[in-house]
Amino acid sequence: MKNTKTALVAADSETIRSFLTKVLETGGYTVITAADGLEVLKLLYTTKPDCVVAYAHLPVLNGFNLSRIIKNTKKLADIAVIICVTEVSTVSQFWGDNVLCNALYVLGRDAPEQLCGLADKAVGSGRQSQCSAQTSGISDDGRSAALYGMPDAVSQNAPDAASLIELTAGAYESELFTHYVMAAAYEAGVQAFSLDGLVQRMVRCLSGVCSYHALAVIVNDDDVIEYLDVAPSLGVQETADFRQVCKADFAANAAEHREEWQTCRIAESCIIPPEEHGRLKSYEYFVLAGDDFAGTMHVASCSPDAFDERCHDRLVFFTTVFSRLLEAAVHYRRTKRAEKRTRLAFSRFV
Incomplete structure (x- = not known):
């Protein structure tokens, strides 16, 4: 179990990326950044963050697409996902529920500290479910790591195109x-x-x-x-x-x-x-x-x-x-x- 919290911030706007990074660092998170959805998938192979904070209109794979992939991939499903939107509508709420994201954060409306609160709550829920699964009969011989998707030693090699296609297609099967x-x-x-x-x-x-x-x-x-x-x-x-x-x-x-x-x-x-x-x-x-x-x-x-x-x-x-x-x-x-x-x-x- 990791003692420090890691967040992956994904937004194509440097302004939004910097804002989200500062807020999460203030809340005690180590922050990794990405500028598009494909870069997020590559980073998920080399490091497993506790939380992904993605902008809804992220290029290549938007925030909702990323949430669908993460939540429908067994080895990534315990990662918390927060999608940043500019306004709350019935459409965004519907798709948020559909892709199983943990929370929606409204840029420009919600207070900065509210983002940390949402992240802490989502990460705590994910860690609790992971701990429950590990104590329900899964031994610590690598099988638990395989279940949650990452090997005992996190791979430092970037994934190939076939792996990314398989990951995406699996979520949209x-x-x-x-x-x-x-x-x-x-x-x-x-x-x-x-x-x-x-x-x-x-x-x-x-x-x-x-x-x-x-x-x-x-x-x-x-x-x-x-x-x-x-x-x-x-x-x-x-x-x-x-x-x-x-x-x-x-x-x-x-x-x-x-x-x-x-x-x-x-x-x-x-x-x-x-x-x-x-x-x-x-x-x-x-x-x-x-x-x-x-x-x-x-x-x-x-x-x-x-x-x-x-x-x-x-x-x-x-x-x-x-x-x-x-x-x-x-x-x-x-x-x-x-x-x-x-x-x-x-x-x-x-």
């Missing part, structure tokens, strides 16, 4: 995933003009979401569309068993939603799932929720812990997004068929 799926869904909705094509684009997008050894998508409109994607390492019998399991689960869900899924062509009584799954140790299936069609997505892996809670949540979001597209594709398909039947019916009178 959820947002990046959401944008990836939504972009892929939009592209599929614009470019896929058939139900078969939409299912194929859905599977292509899924390959960037999670790792699997077997995948099946079953969509039942007037006919059954079954899309299967299986790793070459799986045998013929394992593939056949996987298909049987998928069809059984599809039929079971169709039975539960019989009123909504009136188009189901797979009878549950005709399917007997195999007792053994072979090398496939993990299996999940998700209902493609549609009011007018039956659909399920099935994923399996040879790894016993392939689908953890985070992966499960991702797949739920994924199927929710693509369900709406599939429903629209089914509706369009039925409309075109109805139009064709109407034209044929009236053609006899022309």
Whole structure:
């Protein structure tokens, strides 16, 4: 545990930097300064301050971005973060809560000594949580340092670009995933003009979401569309068993939603799932929720812990997004068929 307190002040304005530095030095802090967000990330690798005081409009990575990265990185999460703003608004308060910063300090309004009070309170809270974690069974053999992100001896080497990208991407992983799926869904909705094509684009997008050894998508409109994607390492019998399991689960869900899924062509009584799954140790299936069609997505892996809670949540979001597209594709398909039947019916009178 460090006896002295260290603060990292980040602002592109020399005036603001000097003001914050003097205030914190008066409060007993050793101050390190940075002029942009990237410089802050580099300093976090070479020294671990107790507190980061960042200007909201910091270049490259602003104060809110830095707070998000720090608080979502396990090895940095106990560092206190105070964001300096020029005024308090509902927007700044919302983003402050969203990025989990410890406090907002209003330049020009709040008294200088108030900054030290906020810093002391935030640092004390961070040290208390770190102490609690270390006394809850974590030995002092380097694992506690790894948990809080810094090795026993602080590295003096500047991080490479890959490390900084990994650090930033890790904090924004959820947002990046959401944008990836939504972009892929939009592209599929614009470019896929058939139900078969939409299912194929859905599977292509899924390959960037999670790792699997077997995948099946079953969509039942007037006919059954079954899309299967299986790793070459799986045998013929394992593939056949996987298909049987998928069809059984599809039929079971169709039975539960019989009123909504009136188009189901797979009878549950005709399917007997195999007792053994072979090398496939993990299996999940998700209902493609549609009011007018039956659909399920099935994923399996040879790894016993392939689908953890985070992966499960991702797949739920994924199927929710693509369900709406599939429903629209089914509706369009039925409309075109109805139009064709109407034209044929009236053609006899022309």
